[in-house]
Amino acid sequence: MTLRRFLVSLAIVLVIILAVVIWVIPSDEDFRVENTFWNGASRLSVSQAVTPLETLADLSEMTEGATLMLIPYMQLTPSELEDVTRFVSGGGTLVLADDYGYGNQVLSSLGIEARFSGQALLDPLFNYKNEQLPRVFHFSPGAVTDGVNSLVLNHATCLTDVGAGEILAMSSSFSFIDINNNRQWDEDEPAGAMPVISGHSLAGGRVILVSDPSIFINSMDSLDDNYSAIENIAGISSSQLYLDQSHLPHSDLHYTKNLLADVRSVLTTPVGTLALVAVLLILILRPIWPRKGGGIGDQE
Amino acid sequence: MRKFTVVLSLLLAVAVLIPVLSLAAQPSHTPHENPATAGGSSSSLLLLIFHGDIYEVALGGRYQDAQDLLDKIKHANISDELKYIVDRFDALSHELFSDLDNLENLLDEISVLLEQYQMEEAQQQLEYARTVLENVDRMLDDGEMAVDAIGRRLYIGSYAPTSQLRQAYDRLKGILEQMRLLYRDFDARLGRLFLEYEDRVAVELIPTYLTIEATPESVFVGDSIVISGQLSSEDGPLADRSVTVLFEEKPEVVSTDEGGSYSTTIDIPYRYVTSVVFVARYTPAGDDIGVYGACESPRLTVDVSYYRTYLELSAPEVAYPGLPITVTGEISTTGDSIERNISLLLDNINLATVQARDRLEEELVIPDETVTGNHTLTASISAQQRYAGVSESLTIQISQFPLQVDVQAPSLILLPGEVNITGRVWHDSGPLGDAAVRVSFGESSSTQVITDADGNFEAVLEAPLRLSLVGPKRLMVGVEPVEPYYSSAAVEKWIVVINPVGISLTLLAFVSAGFVVYRRVTKWSTRIRAETPAGRPDLPWPTPLAPSPEPESGSGLTGIRSEILTAYLEGRRAIEKATGIHIEPYITLREFLKVVVTNVTAAVGQRFTELTRMAEVTLYSAREPDEGMAADARQQAADIKKEFNRDTA
CATH class of the missing domain: 2.60.40.1930 (Macroglobulin (MG2) domain)
Structure with a gap:
């Protein structure tokens, strides 16, 4: 066997082994319902019967009574923004949960004045373990806050430009916005109670802003009354609860798994199956294929 | 090959750089951390500031607000070394604020009681206030000690007086000292009230008496009743005095006439109870203070009547979504029969409101979306003036026809x-x-x-x-x-x-693979045979790993070497024949020797060991063997054969 042939064979074997390993290895991506680890949303999908959406284009089929949870960590295209606007104006409820992503792009598109601050909200006194896990215990009565006495956030931000009547939850008076990320309050940094959840009525539908999507991850739902809040949000929906997964942070593992899934779906079609068998036959029969100027080929 | 290497290198470089690119695309902040493994940190400074704020609110007399703020402390992250003391301090503070609030109200109430010469009640409240004040004193002592303990845990003495932590601590201590002044104010006020009580109790008051009666003695709900009576003292009726008639905690103040009589009309509400209680009370006012004593009438119980309503409800035990059921009921009352409003509810959801007099018969359609299982069907007849309402429930099973x-x-x-x-x-x-x-x-x-x-x-x-x-x-x-x-x-x-196509293709693949493998094996065997010298009938396999010495097989050995190896083979054949142990292709000469030496006599073993050594020297050593070694080898082989022949004989 020549070196070249050995390397090619080795590369093929490695690719196959890697593909199997990647296919089998569990997902560890943030907020995904397939992820059973601390940062996944598998418990949400089980306890609240959330249907994951891989594209917002599917929103056109369901609107009235439905709730869409959108965590926009990737920018939305103009057509996706139109889909979201159509969903809300058609009577759907949009739960827009964002901290450092593209929530403001969605808010601009919907014509809502409120904005996600995009800067870290810290609470050095009222918190779970440290200031980056602030506790929230000021609530206005509403469907989302019913039965909720305390929430724990996780690396949250705050909302700005929210009307007084729209605020559903506020941080404590000891919280502040850490503009320079030094985890300490400085003179020029805003401090005091700040909105973290708000509700907005919009053209037949409803928009709920949550300044921390992390309350939906597996490790957070058991803290304080986070689970009650999640139940309340899920309870808004009279028909179906959807979680958009198309704008979640993607890892290389996710891309590769998707690629493998695409390859698998192609291979399971009649054409794909035939092509695979043909390629395998060619590879197997190649050594005995009659070669130019000789008999049956011998690579040695 | 060079092209292949270049392509492979480029692929490797791209593979290394891709993670860097994806890292650059991540959000600027960490979206979250695992709360289970998150590191802990707490702010003692803010904890002291917050407690200072709470005590300042209490100092302003807003005890309820201070208690509400204390309730928020449970959300605070407090370090383990302070947690117990802070928890106890907060529980103490809660009790302290509650007692101070209570004390404030008590002292106000005692003042009023003393003004009205209600000496007995005043005395009881004064004693109670003294107990509460002693409690406050004890809690202030404990609170000060708790703050001292917090200071020691924080090593507050090691901080400069200008440091934020030290200032927050000193502020809290200062506010506690002011709380002590507040306690002294309460103490002084209570002392003054005790003195006033002593003064007033020395005065002899004229006792007063109050009667009460109702006309009529029993009423229907919704009717009016006249409550009347007379206020008098030892000197006779007391005219133009205010008498308070209490009915269901609602006071109604009336004045006595010249004969000391009072009278008021009260509407009996539509509360379907069997009796109500009235009481009248006189409290001296104006010039009567210090002259007449307060008094209270006996409690007057008035019977209240109303018409009871009875409902016997019946409905099918099983109902189906989308299909109607007939709900029937017999309505009876203790009064005359009248038209009644009846609500029919399924699990508290109103399905229909109907009117009926003596008999209810209504067809209800079970909502389509009703889930199967047990549900509660309720018929509720609302109260109507003198007629009390009634509600009856049945459990019905919602089911579906199986398909x-x-x-x-x-x-x-x-x-x-x-x-x-x-x-x-x-x-x-x-x-x-x-x-x-x-x-x-x-x-x-x-x-x-x-x-x-x-x-x-x-x-x-x-x-x-x-x-x-x-x-x-x-x-x-x-x-x-x-x-x-x-x-x-x-x-x-x-x-x-x-899948016949798949099976055919798979079979074809297997057959092809089998064919390829067969050809490879055949070709390999042919090549091996071609490379292996002929004339080794005694060895079943070629010996690529441990070539067995075959001098006759044209291995290139000639002369003395060939003679030595021939002698070795003769000796080995004799041993193989005698022991039945044959050398295998993968066994070296020395390994074979080790195997057979235990199966032959010591003499044969010794000779074959020597023979094997000479064969190894001949095969592997650079030293040229001499004629002496060849003769020795022939001798050893001959001796081995002789030994076996003798044994056979």
Whole structure:
């Protein structure tokens, strides 16, 4: 066997082994319902019967009574923004949960004045373990806050430009916005109670802003009354609860798994199956294929 | 080869850089951390500031607000070393603020009681206030000690007086000292009230008396009643005095006439109870203070009448969504029969409101979306003036008619092809038409059809080529009726799927692979045979790992070397023949020696060891063997044979 042939064979074997390993290895991506680890949303999908959406284009089929949870960590295209606007104006409820992503792009598109601050909200006194896990215990009565006495956030931000009547939850008076990320309050940094959840009525539908999507991850739902809040949000929906997964942070593992899934779906079609068998036959029969100027080929 | 290396290097470089690019695309902040493993940190400074704020609020007399703020502390992250003391301090503070609030109210109440010469009540409250004040004193002492302990835990003495932590601590201590002043104020005020009590108790008051009666003595709900009586003292009736008539904690103040009599009309509310209680009270005011004592009338109980309502409700035990049921009921009262408003509710959801006099009979349609299981049906007759209301409930079971589904499908199909499925849906009383039948085969192939008037359906599913060769595949048939009173039904069947194309191609692949392997093996054997010298009949296999010395086989050895090896082979053959142990292709000369030496006599073993050594020298050593060694080898071989011949003889 020549070196070249050995390397090619080795590369093929490695690719196959890697593909199997990647296919089998569990997902560890943030907020995904397939992820059973601390940062996944598998418990949400089980306890609240959330249907994951891989594209917002599917929103056109369901609107009235439905709730869409959108965590926009990737920018939305103009057509996706139109889909979201159509969903809300058609009577759907949009739960827009964002901290450092593209929530403001969605808010601009919907014509809502409120904005996600995009800067870290810290609470050095009222918190779970440290200031980056602030506790929230000021609530206005509403469907989302019913039965909720305390929430724990996780690396949250705050909302700005929210009307007084729209605020559903506020941080404590000891919280502040850490503009320079030094985890300490400085003179020029805003401090005091700040909105973290708000509700907005919009053209037949409803928009709920949550300044921390992390309350939906597996490790957070058991803290304080986070689970009650999640139940309340899920309870808004009279028909179906959807979680958009198309704008979640993607890892290389996710891309590769998707690629493998695409390859698998192609291979399971009649054409794909035939092509695979043909390629395998060619590879197997190649050594005995009659070669130019000789008999049956011998690579040695 | 060079091109291949370049392409491989480029791929490796891209693979290394891709993670860097994806890292650059991540959000600027960490979206979250694992709360289970998150590091802990707490702010003692803010904790002291917050407690200072709370005590400042209390100092301003806003005790309830201070307690509300204390309730928020439970959300604070307090370090383990401070947690117990802070928790105890907060519990103490809660009690302290509650007692101070109570004390404030008590002292105000005592002042009023003393003003009104209600000496007995005043004395009781004074004693109670003294107990509360002693409690406050103790709690202030404990609170100061708790703050000292917090200071020690924080090593507050080591902080500069200008540091934020030290200032927050000093502020809290200062506020506690002010709380001590507040306590002294309360103490002084209570002392003054005690003195006032002593002064007033020395005065002799003229006792007063108050009577009370009702006209009529019993009433219906909604009617009015006249409450009257007389206020008098030892000196006679007391005119132009205010008397308070208390009914259900609601006071009504009336004045006495010249004869000391008072009278007021009170409406009995529509509360369907059997009796109500009235009491009248006189409290000296104006010039009467210090002259007359306060008094209270006996408690007057007045019987209240109303018409009771009875309802006997009946409904079917089982109901079906979308189908009506008839709810009946017998209504009776202790009064005359009148038209009544009746609400019919299913699990507190109002389904209908009807009017009936003596008998209720109403057809109710169970809502389509009602889930199966037990539900509560309630008929509620609302109260109507003298007629009390009544509510009766029944448990009814909401159920659905079961459906039967018969499915005919082939038990075996070939891919690619079509799966023809027919079936029938029916219920106890006949076929079910217009029902949606969803048929799915495997993961991707599904269709939906509607049953005809006879309940029959027919579906055709495509079964395209797949990777699988042969195996069972699940056929699911689900029936969704239009009518809510029928239950859904599902049938599962397994169909064996055979993929002849796949099987053929796989067989072809295996045959091809077998052919290739066969050719390879044949070619390899041929080559080995061609490379192996002929004339080794005594060795069954070529010996690539441990070449057995074969001097006759044309291995290139000649002369003395050949003679030595020939002698070795003769000796070895004799041993093999005698012991039955034969050398294998993968065994070295020395390994063979080790095996056989234990199976022969010591003399033979010694000779064969020497013979093996000479064969190894001949085969592997650069030293040229001499004639002496060859003679020695021949001798050893001859001796070995002789030994065996002798043994045989």
